[in-house]
Amino acid sequence: MDIYEFAMQMEKDGENYYRELTATCGTVGLQRVFAMLADDEVRHYHAIEQMRGKIGAVQLGETVILENVKNIFVEMKEEKPDLYIDSTAETIAYRKACDIEEDSRKFYLENAEKVEDGPAKMLFQKLAGEEEKHLRIMRAITEFVSRPEPGNWLENAEWHHLQEY
Numbered sequence: 001m002d003i004y005e006f007a008m009q010m011e012k013d014g015e016n017y018y019r020e021l022t023a024t025c026g027t028v029g030l031q032r033v034f035a036m037l038a039d040d041e042v043r044h045y046h047a048i049e050q051m052r053g054k055i056g057a058v059q060l061g062e063t064v065i066l067e068n069v070k071n072i073f074v075e076m077k078e079e080k081p082d083l084y085i086d087s088t089a090e091t092i093a094y095r096k097a098c099d100i101e102e103d104s105r106k107f108y109l110e111n112a113e114k115v116e117d118g119p120a121k122m123l124f125q126k127l128a129g130e131e132e133k134h135l136r137i138m139r140a141i142t143e144f145v146s147r148p149e150p151g152n153w154l155e156n157a158e159w160h161h162l163q164e165y
Helices: 003-024 028-053 065-079 088-114 118-146
Strands: none
Touching (some): 065 118
């Protein structure tokens, strides 16, 4: 299995995991976040597929996922300020998603150093950055779920600690 095939499988697994979280999560806002993360994994898959097949220029546009997630949490706060999620199973599932994103980020960074093809190197570096964004989102969600303060766990809806880079 070459690195492209491995990366594509990794993205497919990530997509499937986020689709599973979307289906099992009882919070509409979080379902939307997980669906966006799954869609991002699909974008990554197609970009890697293009790179692997040398099909024209690789298209991986800028993602606005952090801003969209911030907006979802603002909406969640406005709709239901007393939202409280406390589920050990959800926390474990979200931590697994963090692990998946961290492994993906490391994979792309390591392989960006190994590949000699300039466009592949740039794609892997960009994918590592996107996986870092996903990781930051999942860490924030995990924090909210595992250590909520009843009545105001969404107080940090502006996600001030998740600055764009």
